[in-house]
Amino acid sequence: MTNTAHDDGFVVFDHVQKSYDGQSLVVKDLNLSIGRGEFLTMLGPSGSGKTTCLMMLAGFETATHGQILLDGTNINDVPPHRRGIGMVFQNYALFPHMTVGENLSFPLEVRGLGKAEREERIKRALDMVQMGAFANRRPAQLSGGQQQRIALARALVFDPKLVLMDEPLGALDKQLREHMQFEIKALHERLGVTVVYVTHDQGEALTMSDRIAVFNDGRIQQLAVPDALYERPENSFVAGFIGENNAINGMIDSLDGDRATVMLRNGDKIDATAVNVREVGQATTVSIRPERIEFKPELMPEGAHTLPAEVLDVVYMGDILRTRLKVAGQEDFVMKCRNTLGQARLTPGDSIRVGWHPQDARALDPV
Amino acid sequence: MASPLDPHAAIVTEAGGIDAPLTTADGQPLHRALARASRRARWRAFLLVAPLLAFILLTFVMPIGQMLYRSVHNDGFSANMPQISAWFAETEPGTTPDEAAFAALANDIQASAEARSVGIVGTRINYELPGTRSLFTSTGRKLRDGVEPPYREAMLEIDRKWGDPELWASMRNSSTAYTDSFYLASLDRTRDVNGDIVQVNENRRVYIMLFMRTLWLSALVTFMTFLLGFPIAHLLAVLPLRKSNLLMILVLLPFWTSLLVRTTSWMVLLQQQGVVNDLLIWLGVIDNAGRLKMMYNQIGTIIAMTHILLPFMILPLYSVMRTINPSYVRAARSLGATSWTAFRRIYFPQTLPGLGAGALLVFILAVGYYITPALVGGASGQLISNMIAEHMTGTLNWSMAAALAAILLGGVLILYWIYDRLVGIDNLKLG
Structure with missing residues (x-):
């Protein structure tokens, strides 16, 4: 994805604050504008407020103060099932009592789609993640990487405009994780869907993102494209956290x-x-x-x-x-x-x- | 079995491909060495469980086997009345007793009276035909002075009842040590004069009604515990551990008080002059004349049993709900399901193993429940187990008690089998 139109404000956090206990703020005055089709990563150590931001966007947490806008509308009071946001969970959250096909069918059924269209969409989504032959398996019969693909297909099968991913690769081993990073990135570029991705793995963030928001202590420390973040950190936290x-x-x-x-x-x-x-x-x-x-003296700039x-x-x-x-x-x-x-x-x-x-x-x- | 992923598959094909059997390093056949190695482990495992096995055999399996044996075996009549038993064996059911039969009967009763066992004989016939025990004992007393042929006239002179075909049918039914008559009686059936299975008189039909009532009340109690227990179990599962542990103590508290205390406290609450009625009158819901009758009937049994069995529903449900990751419901919500749809299609199906275990546990316990219905049930709240107890301690008809218990056991096993077919026993989670 090229870095065009990043600030047309598809998703906007406007002075968002969040407190769980009424004593301290987990998210302190968050302002963030995410462009349509952008791959934005929220990166930070655990407890930095990044997952809370994602949960507020998904609708599972309510903002204590401020507004969250999706495509120009305030979604503060819209319940999660009416937001139309796809989500991939850390543990995949595939329904264990349903087959892969039934898992993918679920979001289409609750939207009242007919059987023929459901089947067509399920097939398309499974082919997209190269899992076409697995529709009748149960999640427990799949490996971690396969479950990951199904979770991805399920979050995309109802054509959401926005997909949230909460450390989706955390449970995979290193090699598979790197492979999936490229696959997710390729899918994002093919579908043009907006992705908000949460991770604490800086390598993952640098590899996949259009822009990265580095979180610490409930604030965005720096919001930048990957190379700028690495080469031009704006404060000591970012310099120490990335690389x-x-x-x-x-x-x-x-x-x-x-x-x-x-x-x-x-x-x-x-x-x-x-x-x-x-x-x-x-x-x-x-x-x-x-x-x-x-x-080596010959490689140093003059007068340094x-x-x-x-x-x-x-x-x-x-x-x-x-x-x-x-x-x-x-x-x-x-x-x-x-x-x-x-x-x-x-x-x-x-x-x-x-x-x-x-x-x-x-x-x-x-x- | 031998899928490509099966680690044994490679060994099987390898062994099949080589002509000579594999041996260990010192030349023994591999399969024999393996058998010896695993035999020792098996023996050690068996020795560990052997004490418990012996204990269960001695204190559980053998008494129950003995009890079940009693339900089909009762030689109270046949052992003490050999001659007439032989006559019954030789003749067809429905044969009018001839002189030889009366001779055998008179000799048997005389011998039995001298051996002081005529009471046992009378008791056995009394099971079949109530009110006949005294006939045997009084006849026995008279026959001890001696009896002269013709026997038929002599016996009829002692008591006209000896000519009753129904009495002879009862004696025929009791004349073999192995008998189905207790099972027939448990199902309100008996054999008539001609040896055909018929229903007993309408005023003696109680058991089938009691079985039906037991099953119906148990099902109702199971459903009530589900209705009350499901939300509580859910609450326990979603609360933070510290709070849920506190609530769990409240759930378990009834376990720590005696069953008798709990049942009697329900009596205090539910009786017509009791707390609940007083409260309703105070609230003006009912007036003093219209005090509700909530005890000594089915309502009392249902309320008390639901309360007592509630923890058996809550505990398996709780243990299953605790393991359900909240992200499933979140995932369902993010995929577009309302909270009701997410509950119905995602959460509830995952609680089924716990619900099945809880329902089975409560139902089986309820089917055999005894003390509570005995104390608060009154006449309309009595269950089949109260009848079993009555036969064990009241009428001393242990064979009848055993037959009733065996039918109950069979019914529970059938339900268990149905459950296995529908849900699968390996899906059961007891905690």
Whole structure:
């Protein structure tokens, strides 16, 4: 799906708040607009409010404050069965006393469709997930991946405009999960249906989504396309939650537009891009991706500040070499080098100098 | 059996494809080594259950077998009256007793009276024809002084009843040790003078009516426990565990009080001068003259039994409902079902194993219920088990009690079989 028409507001959360106990807010002032045909992922640790948002959208929870709009209409008071939203549950929730065919027939029966049309739609939906031969099986006779496909087919069989998925791949093993990610993505592109997907797996979110909303503490921390989220995190939480990250604490030494110099605790200075720092003397945490760190002088930009580093250990991971360094007194500094032909092999105890492009070092809020 | 996924299938085909049987490393045939290895495990398992098995055999299977045997075997007459029993064996039913028959009868009664067993004989005939025990004992007393031929005249002189064809039919029915007469009596049937099976007199027909009433009341009580228990079980299953445990104590509380106490407290509540009537009068629903009769009739039996059997419905239902993931109903709702449709088509069918177990449990317990109907049932609330108890302790006709109990047992087994065919016994969840 191309990133067009993302803001035509097919689904809109307008100042939505949610409290379960009347004392604390699980969702704090949520504002989000999801475009028609978009694949939007709500990503966050457990307890961040992402599943609550999904349940409010599905109609199983009511918003304590604010409005939820679907296609321009307020659905706050519409019961779940009249919302016409397809949903895939974490445990699939296939009805165990019905066959696969009956499971798919259920949403069509309650909509009063005739037998011939039901059968045709069921066949189409099952073929879509390559499960055409399984209509007479019971869910218990299917493997996890097969159940997953049936759950997907059931959520799509009545042609909903919007499909919600609540960690649908959580119970599958790694290989199957990766396979299903691509299948779901392909289905989404083929059908053009709007998908709101909830997960705590950042890899899944990066692979599948048009946009990702990172949740923490009941708020959206950053809403962005996957590459922006990874390469340009807007705060320390996002930087730490998405991908591997080196965090160095320091203080803003000088500030010139978005270019900043950061003074580390041991007095060393590094270059960084100012993201959410405002004034000189402010404490900051600088975030640098491990694969953007260089130790060969010829690859570093001219005039870049470099830091002395001591190699602590090198882990051979096949495609990459993961090197742990002691930098500026911190022992958890990680550098990743591609395992190319002729790549220099470092050994523990080596002394090197490391550096990076200033736009790869992002001065964020202090942790 | 040998589907491609069956792990045994590969071994079977492999063994079939090789001519020589497989052996273990030291040359023994594989199947024999396997049999020996598993035999030891089987023996050990058997020894573990052996004490319980012996206990059940001694205290349960044997007494019940003995009891069932009694229902078809009663030699009270045949063992003590050998000559007349032999005459019955030789003649067709409906034969008019001749001089030889009277001679055999007189000799048997005389011998029996001397052995002091004529009372047993009389009791046995009394089961068939009430009011005849004294005939045997008085005749026995008179015959001890000796009897002269012609026997027919002599016997008729002692008592005119000896010429009654119905009495002879009863004696013929009792003349074999193995008899179906108790089963016939349990179904309000008997054999007439000609040996044909007929219904007993209208004023003696009680058992079929009692069986029907027992089944009907048990079904009603089962339905009532379902109506009352289903919402409670659902509430228990959806509440947080801490609250549901507290409520569960309330459900189980009746279990911890004596059955007798519970039944008597229902008597306090339900009697005409009782709490419920007083309350209704106070509320102005009824006036003092129109006090409701809720006890010593069927209503009393139904109310008390429903209350006492309620936990047996709630517990299996609860244990099944607890395992039903709430996301099923949510999924149904998101797929477009109203909450009623989601309940009817998704939730309720999944509770069926628990409902079936609860219904079967309550029904079987209700069919055999004794104390409650005895205390609060009155005449119209008596069940078949009260009649069994009456025969066990009142009339001492144990054969009759055994026959009634066996019919009850057979009925329950048939219901169990029907349930198995309809629902499947492996779908039963007792907790």
